[in-house]
Amino acid sequence: MPSFEVPDVDLSQYSMRELFAPPMAVLAVALLVIGAWVAVTGAPVNYGIEFTGGTELVVESDASQSEVTAAFEQDHDSIRSIGTGGNQYLITFQSEDQQSLNQQATDAGFEVVQSSSTDPTFGSSTQSLAVLGVGIAFLGMSGVVFLLFRTFVPSIAVVLSAFSDIVVPVALMNVLGIDLSLGTVAALLMLIGYSVDSDILLNNHVLRRSGGFWESVHRAMRTGVTMTVTSIVTMAVMTVVSYYFGIELLTDIGLVLVFGLTTDLMNTYMMNVTLLRWYKFEGVAR
Numbered sequence: 001m002p003s004f005e006v007p008d009v010d011l012s013q014y015s016m017r018e019l020f021a022p023p024m025a026v027l028a029v030a031l032l033v034i035g036a037w038v039a040v041t042g043a044p045v046n047y048g049i050e051f052t053g054g055t056e057l058v059v060e061s062d063a064s065q066s067e068v069t070a071a072f073e074q075d076h077d078s079i080r081s082i083g084t085g086g087n088q089y090l091i092t093f094q095s096e097d098q099q100s101l102n103q104q105a106t107d108a109g110f111e112v113v114q115s116s117s118t119d120p121t122f123g124s125s126t127q128s129l130a131v132l133g134v135g136i137a138f139l140g141m142s143g144v145v146f147l148l149f150r151t152f153v154p155s156i157a158v159v160l161s162a163f164s165d166i167v168v169p170v171a172l173m174n175v176l177g178i179d180l181s182l183g184t185v186a187a188l189l190m191l192i193g194y195s196v197d198s199d200i201l202l203n204n205h206v207l208r209r210s211g212g213f214w215e216s217v218h219r220a221m222r223t224g225v226t227m228t229v230t231s232i233v234t235m236a237v238m239t240v241v242s243y244y245f246g247i248e249l250l251t252d253i254g255l256v257l258v259f260g261l262t263t264d265l266m267n268t269y270m271m272n273v274t275l276l277r278w279y280k281f282e283g284v285a286r
């Protein structure tokens with residue numbers, strides 16, 4: 001059975017600036033993308049119909065994509081082919097008149113495989129609850145981390161890494177046209193857990209176990225990198241399979257997790273290691 005061996009990377013050969021600059025540059029670019037999105041659209045990310053209200057139809061037809069969209073009186077927000085046969089289309093509308101849209105599809109000779117509708121008022125309420133949930137999860141995580149380490153630098157390293165692990169995937173969602181849905185909110189919440197897990201593992205090895213600094217870092221990497229890379233591969237496989245079978249929700253969740261976990265590798269073993277290195281050798285712990 002094949003096994004994954006963590007490469008023996010000598011991080012000590014790099015200066016603190018060389019390790020710290022790349023993750024901070026990526027975070028800065030992500031914040032610029034989100035800031036630009038807010039300036040243009042008024043929101044940090046595009047919201048799915050669960051948050052804005054609207055109707056989602058899955059229709060089956062041998063007609064072309066342009067012929068399918070022409071059959072509806074209302075303008076659609078998006079349409080894409082799904083499934084392995086290429087004759088099913090997922091269409092979203094801002095209109096919540098599900099009955100009328102179903103009737104138009106039937107009159108055009110399409111088979112309505114699935115339809116769902118969300119009221120705008122309910123969607124707005126769901127949006128607020130989702131944002132509140134992510135905020136509470138992040139603040140709760142931050143509080144637990146500060147109580148656990150009781151020292152500013154190691155604690156802020158974990159919080160900053162978790163913050164970047166969320167911000168970078170959100171920016172990539174904007175670039176790739178992935179809407180914020182209940183599924184992608186769940187993925188962002190999972191990323192908070194993944195990030196805290198890998199960063200606390202590193203901090204515990206460096207601050208609370210015997211051995212030199214770089215020895216402790218390498219010991220943490222053997223466990224943490226294996227764990228994260230395994231998760232990335234698993235999520236990548238899920239993304240490819242769900243895309244092939246037209247399961248959009250799982251595809252979006254998989255992409256967000258792959259983005260976030262890859263960012264977490266960079267943040268944990270470049271940003272967090274640098275902050276701990278400063279803390280141990282040049283900061284308050286010297």
